[in-house]
Amino acid sequence: MIFPLLTVEENLAVLGVCVVRARRGRYPADVYELFRCSGHASRRGGDLSGGQQQQLAIGRALVLGPKFLILDEPTDGIQPNVVQQIGDVVVRLNRDLGMTVLLVEQKLPFVRRVADRFAIMTKGAIVADGPLDALTDALIEEHLTV
Numbered sequence: 358m359i360f361p362l363l364t365v366e367e368n369l370a371v372l373g374v375c376v377v378r379a380r381r382g383r384y385p386a387d388v389y390e391l392f393r394c395s396g397h398a399s400r401r402g403g404d405l406s407g408g409q410q411q412q413l414a415i416g417r418a419l420v421l422g423p424k425f426l427i428l429d430e431p432t433d434g435i436q437p438n439v440v441q442q443i444g445d446v447v448v449r450l451n452r453d454l455g456m457t458v459l460l461v462e463q464k465l466p467f468v469r470r471v472a473d474r475f476a477i478m479t480k481g482a483i484v485a486d487g488p489l490d491a492l493t494d495a496l497i498e499e500h501l502t503v
Contacts, residue, residue, distance in 0.1 A: 364400060365397045365400055392415075408435040408443075411431060411439070425459070426456055428447070428459070428461065431460070431462070440464075440467060448470075465501075
């Protein structure tokens with residue numbers, strides 16, 4: 358969630374002020390660069406599009422410098438070009454920066470693009486898992502189709 362009445366910069370600073378001071382760095386600037394949103398720093402969160410709000414919510418989490426990030430359906434209701442940007446960020450966080458990202462997502466093409474492993478759960482139990490190339494059409498039909 359974001360604070361709709363605060364600016365993008367204020368939304369990032371709310372959680373990150375202690376982290377930024379401790380590191381003497383500009384971690385929020387890194388977040389701006391990841392999402393290509395430095396031009397939106399003074400805009401209120403509530404004035405952003407749904408996709409921009411989603412990116413800001415992810416950015417708020419990143420300001421804290423986590424080693425592990427959980428994203429629950431980050432593409433839900435988001436326009437395709439923003440989905441692409443979010444996917445690029447997930448790939449960069451994982452592959453370039455070494456961050457573990459647990460992605461809960463229904464859009465299989467997005468998952469295939471950004472993930473390297475999968476797990477399918479049914480009623481709270483993992484029924485299949487492994488490297489992404491082991492996610493076969495048979496597994497998808499058995500566990501994921503309606």
